[in-house]
Amino acid sequence: MNYPDNGAYMVAAYVVTAIVVVGYAAMLFFRIRKLR
């Protein structure tokens, strides 16, 4: 079956989400560690 060729957009969205989630988790971790 032929699909539209837009897989790069999907990859970009998944990468951006991972960066935001892991980045924010790391930011919280380091901010807490600074106050420990």
Next chain:
Amino acid sequence: MTRRDKALQLARRGGIVTGLAIAGLVGVYIRALVYTPIERFQGPAQKIFYVHAPVAWASLLAFAVCGLLSLAYLFMRDRRVDLLAVSSAEVGVALSVAMLTTGPIWGKPIWGTWWTWDARLTSTLFLFLLFVGYLVLRGALSDLEVRARYSAAVGVMALVLVPFIHVTVYWFRTLHPAPVVMKPESPSLPGVMLTTLLISIAVFTLLYIGFLMLRYALAVLEDVKLEEAAHELS
């Protein structure tokens, strides 16, 4: 057990919950990319939906919780409620960055444009900017009681926008798709796709809880530090 010890204990638990949620997110990625079929008309870009919709849900949940806690603060005047409200607001802003980025990435191949100023998109951007303003406002006020009261007022006003955003797709002509799960009729998705979406919603909800625990622990630690500094000065 001191407040600091309790906050550190909460931070440890929050770290575990966040770690589990991130592991769950890896599972969602594998399920969505490998085991969920490609939609015939939209192609692979349709799979953006499995992260965009759940992260939007978690963002709006965070903002709604902040709004409700803000309302509670105005009655209770309890500092812990204020700290929990700002924690939820910051988590909401962080998750909104993912929501407002993945949306246009889906829009470009499907709509042919990154952005359109329709009711759903504009009101969502407005809500995001409102909460950025909420965080800036808190940073600008030094009196803790005034800061909590002013930001609670902003939080309550922003709360009104959350249900409004949900109904914009019904009330206005908009390019944004209508809800496929949170609607009066049964979900309009094939079983495999619906399962992936529901798992992702559960994972992002867990992620929100983990982030909230970590951010609240951080808020308490900052509060303890302020108290210690004030004590040293006096």
